Amino acid sequence: MFKSNFEKLLDKVTSNLLLEADWPTTLEICDTIRQKDVQPKFALNAIKKKLISPNPHTAMYSLLVLECCVKNCGQLVHDEVGTKPFMEQIRETIKTTPHENVKNKLLELLQTWAFAFRAIPKYCAVQDTVNIMKAEGYTFPALKESDAMFSSDVAPGWEDSDCCHRCRVKFGMVQRKHHCRACGQVFCAQCSSRSCTLPKFGIEKPVRVCEACFEKSQKPQINKGSED
Numbered sequence: 001m002f003k004s005n006f007e008k009l010l011d012k013v014t015s016n017l018l019l020e021a022d023w024p025t026t027l028e029i030c031d032t033i034r035q036k037d038v039q040p041k042f043a044l045n046a047i048k049k050k051l052i053s054p055n056p057h058t059a060m061y062s063l064l065v066l067e068c069c070v071k072n073c074g075q076l077v078h079d080e081v082g083t084k085p086f087m088e089q090i091r092e093t094i095k096t097t098p099h100e101n102v103k104n105k106l107l108e109l110l111q112t113w114a115f116a117f118r119a120i121p122k123y124c125a126v127q128d129t130v131n132i133m134k135a136e137g138y139t140f141p142a143l144k145e146s147d148a149m150f151s152s153d154v155a156p157g158w159e160d161s162d163c164c165h166r167c168r169v170k171f172g173m174v175q176r177k178h179h180c181r182a183c184g185q186v187f188c189a190q191c192s193s194r195s196c197t198l199p200k201f202g203i204e205k206p207v208r209v210c211e212a213c214f215e216k217s218q219k220p221q222i223n224k225g226s227e228d
């Protein structure tokens with residue numbers, strides 16, 4: 001039967017023959033979602049199917065894919081993961097999975113996501129799920145510093161200054177102020193003439209960025225999941 005590129009990649013990274021996580025392909029999966037080659041809902045359903053696999057490797061690798069997608073695909077994935085139905089399926093999997101490491105990893109992810117989404121009311125189902133499971137006696141691992149990095153994935157506020165952050169030219173009637181959406185600093189037109197998408201902030205259309213942030217956006221962001 002026909003398998004989309006996404007499904008082929010997912011089969012590849014969740015193969016029970018893998019001896020370790022295949023990060024390059026995992027990141028490629030994130031790109032297919034970010035580029036909207038595959039609908040997030042379809043992608044996450046396919047990942048969830050692998051998650052309940054009787055094979056421990058397949059289940060664990062699919063969890064690393066899920067972790068990477070939440071870290072790298074921004075709002076496209078958060079809008080699915082942060083919903084009550086998705087959270088109920090995660091809760092169900094924690095209760096039913098025969099794989100102890102999958103259960104522990106899911107508890108760790110739930111807590112990380114709850115922390116990351118703490119300021120976003122529409123994803124409150126995540127924190128609610130953590131609270132319910134704590135009340136049911138589940139113990140959650142300590143939150144890891146590295147996970148906290150992910151939580152600042154909302155675009156930074158805009159700084160102000162009377163000169164360009166990069167070339168120090170003074171602003172005035174001719175030299176107008178402009179803001180980089182990626183770092184929030186203020187620049188002259190020449191130093192902020194580029195634009196790019198900022199998926200980590202859930203910004204899927206090209207927006208104005210400064211030279212430094214544009215350069216950074218051209219390098220692949222290896223934002224790996226924490227491998228167990």
Ligand SMILES: O=P(O)(O)O[C@@H]1[C@H](O)[C@H](OP(=O)(O)O)[C@@H](O)[C@H](O)[C@H]1O
Nearest residue numbers: 158176177178179180181186192208
């Ligand atoms: O051009 P002005 O009338 O000065 O207004 C500036 C524009 O609105 C800039 O938008 P932009 O960053 O999208 O260019 C904004 O970043 C500045 O803070 C404003 O001062």
Ligand SMILES: [Zn+2]
Nearest residue numbers: 164167188191
């Ligand atoms: Zn400048």
Ligand SMILES: [Zn+2]
Nearest residue numbers: 180183210213
């Ligand atoms: Zn910038």
